[in-house]
Amino acid sequence: MNLILWRHAEAEDHAASDLVRQLTPRGRKQAQAVAKWLKARIDDDAVFIVSPATRTIQTAEAFGDRYRVVEQLAPGKSAQAVLDAAGWPEGIAETVIVVGHQPTIGRVAALLLSGQEAEWSVKKAGIWWFQQRARGVDQIVLRAVTNPDLL
Template sequence: MNLILWRHAEAEDQAASDLVRQLTPRGRKQAQAVAKWLRNRIDGDALFLASPATRTIQTAEAFGDRYRVVEELAPGGSAQAVLDAVRWPEGVAETVVVVGHQPTLGHVASLLLTGDVADWSVKKAGIWWFQQRARGGDGQIVLRAVANPDLL
């Protein structure tokens, strides 16, 4: 299974509520740049799961309209809730892209790489790409890529 954590792009600072904050013009450009990068690297049948927040939905829409909104990915969720939503390590699909929030995505990254939840930062519009594979009868987690739109 491939698990790609994609933090929402830059959003406006204030709105009527946190869930309705929208991407800024810069955020839309960031989302487009990352979506273009992903298109060249993932299978066409990848599953996109987005938080119910407007900014995550707008980020996912940069890739197209093939995302599902998952309540468990809302701001303030736990790392384990994310892993449960994607059914890690078996997976609900071969490649799952989670469009979510900090600090949750940083918690997921640290949990996968170290076994402990720590306050790691995923930059806005950044991605962390993990792969679960079997080697010699043992499961391994491979960090395939870490990127942010400034580097693409």
Template sequence: MNLILWRHAEAEDIAASDLARQLTTRGRKQAQNVARWLRARLPDDAVILASPAARTIQTAEALTDQYRVVREIAPNASVDAVLAAAGWPEGIASTVVVIGHQPTLGEVAARLLSTEETRRSWAMKKAGVFWIKSRERNGDGEAVLLAAITPDLV
């Protein structure tokens, strides 16, 4: 399984509620640039999951109109909730893109890619992506980092 963790792009600081915060003009450009990079690499059957926050939905819409809103990955979701929504490590599809929030996405990456002793949340820029692949090696499951990008690099 390929698990792609995509943090929402830059959003306004103030709105009627946290879930109502919209992308800024800069955030829309970030989302479009990263979406272009992803679109060139994603298989046609990739499943896109977005938090119910307006900013994550707008980020998803830069990529496609075929996405699912998943309440369980809203702001402050647990690592376990994100992994369950994606079906890690087998996956609900061969490639799952989770569009969500910090610190949760950084915590997911840390859990999958760090040792117990060094595990903590990883920093992730707005509109940044961690692309992680599950595989079996010597009878054990492991996670491999395939890509880590920021909108400045695409």
């Protein structure tokens, strides 16, 4: 299974509620750059799951309309809730892209790499790509880490 953690792109600071904050013009460009990078690297059958927040939906829409809104990815949810929503490590699909929030995305990355949740920072619109594979023993491989500033 491939698990790609994608933090939402830059969003406005204030709105009527946290869930309705929208991407800024810069955030839209960030999302488009990352979507272009992803399109060149993932299969057509990849599954996108996104938080119910407007900014995550808008980030995923840079890739297209093939996403599902999943309540377990809402702001403030746990790292384990994210992994459960993705079906980690077996997966709800061969490749699952999770579009979510800090600090949860950073906590998931820490948990996968170190075995413990920690406060790891993931840049806005950043991608962390993990792969679960079996080679006599289950392994977690970090395939890529990038952000729109590097694309």
